Amino acid sequence: MKFLRSLITLAAGAAAFACVATAHAEDVNLGIISTDSSAVLKQRWEPLIDDMRKQTGLNVKAFFATDYAGIIEGMRFNKVQVGYFGNASAIEAVDRSDGEVFAKAQHANGDSGYYSLLITNVNSRFKTLDDVFRNTKDVTLGFGDPNSTSGTLVPGYYLFAKHNAPVNTSFKSVLPSSHEANLLAVVNNKIDIATNNSMMMETLKREHPDKFAQVRVLWTSPLIPSDPLVWRKDLPQATKDKLRKFFLNYAKTDPHEKAVMAGITEYSGFEASSNQQLLPIREIVLFQQKQKIESDAHLSDSDRKTQLAALDAKLSALSNAQSKQ
Structure with a gap:
């Protein structure tokens, strides 16, 4: 009987641990880049976050940092699982923080950006x-x-x-x-x-x-291009499915949801996207790097030539990728 009780206790403990692990896996921190003060951002985004909790069943919490890097680093160290970024900061999140673009904002005036x-x-x-x-x-x-x-x-x-x-x-x-x-x-x-x-x-x-x-x-x-939504690539597929369904269907017909989106900087909702939307911005970044190398007096001619050749190869690859879109 003592052995049986021990087995029951162990089984209960394992089940409790599984519940805790499952609950933890359902926690999602949504990072919002600091275009405004945290107080203003919270006022604009909290209604949407409340709707996320209700419609997805996820324990969604807002994460506001004092600068863009705070959200990028938050995603890098898994303190942020989903982020609302600009395109430049999304590049950093994708390259440094295991991120992936899955949606982008739609503008109320019909513009694609x-x-x-x-x-x-x-x-x-x-x-x-x-x-x-x-x-x-x-x-x-x-x-x-x-x-x-x-x-x-x-x-x-x-x-x-x-x-x-x-x-x-x-x-x-x-x-x-x-x-x-x-x-x-x-x-x-x-x-x-x-x-x-x-x-x-x-x-x-x-x-x-x-x-x-x-x-x-x-x-x-x-x-x-419109501001992207980025999630960590290692999120459970079930969580990704819930997030994708929520964002891509949000504010399509419901008057309350439309009002919430209108309060977030003239948006009307979200549409599907991918890392492909970052390509034009990546091209600008590479052009800027090229300009710096060309004007760097500390580089030897051979180093400059090598670095410029590497950048030209990246620019060519980007150009080819964009032509296939």
């Missing part, structure tokens, strides 16, 4: 881009997070590099910050110019039309 902007106060001395680049040493720039697509990567390549004005050396001062902080700094005339994006401007126009009237757009980028 959004735009990076350069903005200034409507009353500033800057009326055109020529005014900005005439004497950048007398200009204060509000720049984005290092891993921001619209705040850093796209304007760094399509705007500042095209005008031969490296951000780190060309301006009177550069103040990296969130989109929200940069927007407010422009509205309040605290900085001369700042990078931002069309989604933030649409939100400002809707929620604070008086402040929107204080902003002048000096430059608009080419279209940037």
Whole structure:
């Protein structure tokens, strides 16, 4: 009898451990990149996260970090299992954090993406881009997070590099910050110019039309693919299936869900995607790396030639991959 009781105890313990393990496996932390303050992001995303819990049965918790790197590292160390990223930060999550793009946001206006902007106060001395680049040493720039697509990567390549004005050396001062902080700094005339994006401007126009009237757009980028959702590749397939079903069906018909999405920066829902959507942004990253190597005076000619050849091979492979899409 004593032996039988021990077996029963062991079996009960194993079952309890299995339940705990199963429950732990159903925990999902959703990381949200820091485009705004944590308080604002929580207000916008919590209704969707509540719906995720109800519809998937998963124990979903929001994870907000003070910068993009916090979400990338969180996914790397499995503190974040699913993340809402920009394209540039999604590249880091895919390459460094075992991530995989599975969906992307849909915009309410029907656009398949959004735009990076350069903005200034409507009353500033800057009326055109020529005014900005005439004497950048007398200009204060509000720049984005290092891993921001619209705040850093796209304007760094399509705007500042095209005008031969490296951000780190060309301006009177550069103040990296969130989109929200940069927007407010422009509205309040605290900085001369700042990078931002069309989604933030649409939100400002809707929620604070008086402040929107204080902003002048000096430059608009080419279209940037919609922000992706990334999950860790090692998530259980059953969990992936629940997440995919939730996101791809969310806000398609339900008025409550549509209202929730409208509150998250003018989105209407989500659609399926993959790592393929990152290819155009990867191309920009490689072009920037190529420019740095070409201008690096510390490299020998042979090292420069070797590194440039390696980058050219990667660019060629990217070009071929995009042509097959």
